Amino acid sequence: MARTLITGGLVITAAEEVPADVLVEDGRIAALALPGSRHWNADRVFDASGKYVVPGGVDAHTHMEMPFGGTRASDTFTTGTRAAAWGGTTTIVDFAVQSRGSSLRAGLDDWHAKADGNCAIDYAFHMIVSDVNEAVLREMPGLVGEGVTSFKLFMAYPGVFYSDDGQILRAMQQAAGTGALTMVHAENGPAIDVLVEQALARGETDPRYHGEVRRALLEAEATHRAIQLARVAGAPLYVVHVSAREALAELAAARDLGLPVFGETCPQYLFLSTDNLAEPGFEGAKYVCSTPLRPRDHQDALWRGLRTDDLQVVSTDHCPFCFEGQKELGRGDFSKIPNGLPGVEHRMDLLHQAVVEGRISRRRWIELACAAPARMFGLHPRKGTIAPGADADLVIYDPHAVQTLSAATHHMNVDYSAYEGRTVTGRVETVLSRGEVVLDRGDYLGRPGHGTFLPRSTCQYL
Ligand SMILES: NC(=O)NCCC(=O)O
Numbered sequence: 001m002a003r004t005l006i007t008g009g010l011v012i013t014a015a016e017e018v019p020a021d022v023l024v025e026d027g028r029i030a031a032l033a034l035p036g037s038r039h040w041n042a043d044r045v046f047d048a049s050g051k052y053v054v055p056g057g058v059d060a061h062t063h064m065e066m067p068f069g070g071t072r073a074s075d076t077f078t079t080g081t082r083a084a085a086w087g088g089t090t091t092i093v094d095f096a097v098q099s100r101g102s103s104l105r106a107g108l109d110d111w112h113a114k115a116d117g118n119c120a121i122d123y124a125f126h127m128i129v130s131d132v133n134e135a136v137l138r139e140m141p142g143l144v145g146e147g148v149t150s151f152k153l154f155m156a157y158p159g160v161f162y163s164d165d166g167q168i169l170r171a172m173q174q175a176a177g178t179g180a181l182t183m184v185h186a187e188n189g190p191a192i193d194v195l196v197e198q199a200l201a202r203g204e205t206d207p208r209y210h211g212e213v214r215r216a217l218l219e220a221e222a223t224h225r226a227i228q229l230a231r232v233a234g235a236p237l238y239v240v241h242v243s244a245r246e247a248l249a250e251l252a253a254a255r256d257l258g259l260p261v262f263g264e265t266c267p268q269y270l271f272l273s274t275d276n277l278a279e280p281g282f283e284g285a286k287y288v289c290s291t292p293l294r295p296r297d298h299q300d301a302l303w304r305g306l307r308t309d310d311l312q313v314v315s316t317d318h319c320p321f322c323f324e325g326q327k328e329l330g331r332g333d334f335s336k337i338p339n340g341l342p343g344v345e346h347r348m349d350l351l352h353q354a355v356v357e358g359r360i361s362r363r364r365w366i367e368l369a370c371a372a373p374a375r376m377f378g379l380h381p382r383k384g385t386i387a388p389g390a391d392a393d394l395v396i397y398d399p400h401a402v403q404t405l406s407a408a409t410h411h412m413n414v415d416y417s418a419y420e421g422r423t424v425t426g427r428v429e430t431v432l433s434r435g436e437v438v439l440d441r442g443d444y445l446g447r448p449g450h451g452t453f454l455p456r457s458t459c460q461y462l
């Protein structure tokens, strides 16, 4: 395989920033050296002077083609992984779904069939458990053996993905016994359903009521309950898509006790708010996701949590539905709007914007977007860092380029952008996935089938 050299860039990892040349051989990082200090022969040289060289992003929360609310997420593995690559993400961990009444095996096989041969970048799977029973519990160790080392349980969505506390406790016990990580969607679903019914009965049908009924206190209550259940089970816990300040406080309190409790937030909770849900007409449907967007004053708490390590990971929860034909299913009844936002393409750029604005450091940017998710989900040391032996998943990033995010220019298969018209400083220039050039200065060179399934080890964050 070709030898590739990247010269003169500022190499940024979660641990350090150092000007260095990077040599890539056989799809892996072969060596780093002070700029110009070694005279390596290479078939291909990229000049990264004035640019950053960062690890490819690891997005630990995506939903390609996920069925939801009578429709399915509009990005396939082909379109979604291509869009991820455009945004500097070179690994996704997608959620395989167990259908109720079916087995984990069937759900996982289904997900392999969707992804196999179609991905532009490497991928792995978590498993959504929507039907906890004895047979399903017995299947869990087998999945861990196949590299599916995390399971997501839902306290929300009664009748769909929801598990009750007893089922969650049982699944946590089983996961802990195999070394797997339990992920929880922490919202009190049954209580939310009561509030939904009451709101609709009052004629409150607009998208903004989605945010009002999914109360912050019901996220905090569920987060508290998930933590206590994990304690009882002796299980580590990862709370997905944290949006409420009150839920974050529960995580912080648990971490202050030294518990193995981790949290993720997403760009939509850091950059968008209930103001978007309240946009005129039916526009707010574009911003319907769960947990919901919160009033703007929650954002500062989330940023603080990212700085203090009460939150460890920023993932996208990419789950796109087109406005036309999909979000529109909920006109006249907000509870029928399919839940989810597009975002897999913009995470690296939006977090870099936070660097530009002084909210996080450059190293924290890489920690949150690359290194921590790789360690959390058993992908380190192959992914999330730049070191000899690691996969050559590399991004040359121009920190000065200015771009405007828009549906007219993005690559996700969705007819709107949640960040339409937002200008950010910084842009991906070149992307390598295991040494192969996927993107270079606006030319897409990737191909479906390059991306391979990554069996994961257990959490290395503990
Ligand atoms: N988050 C969301 O609104 N949709 C995807 C499913 C989930 O993660 O709960």
Ligand SMILES: [Zn+2]
Pocket (backbone or CB within 6 Å): 185, 240, 241, 290, 291
């Ligand atoms: Zn969720």
Ligand SMILES: [Zn+2]
Pocket (backbone or CB within 6 Å): 061, 063, 317, 319
């Ligand atoms: Zn999700």
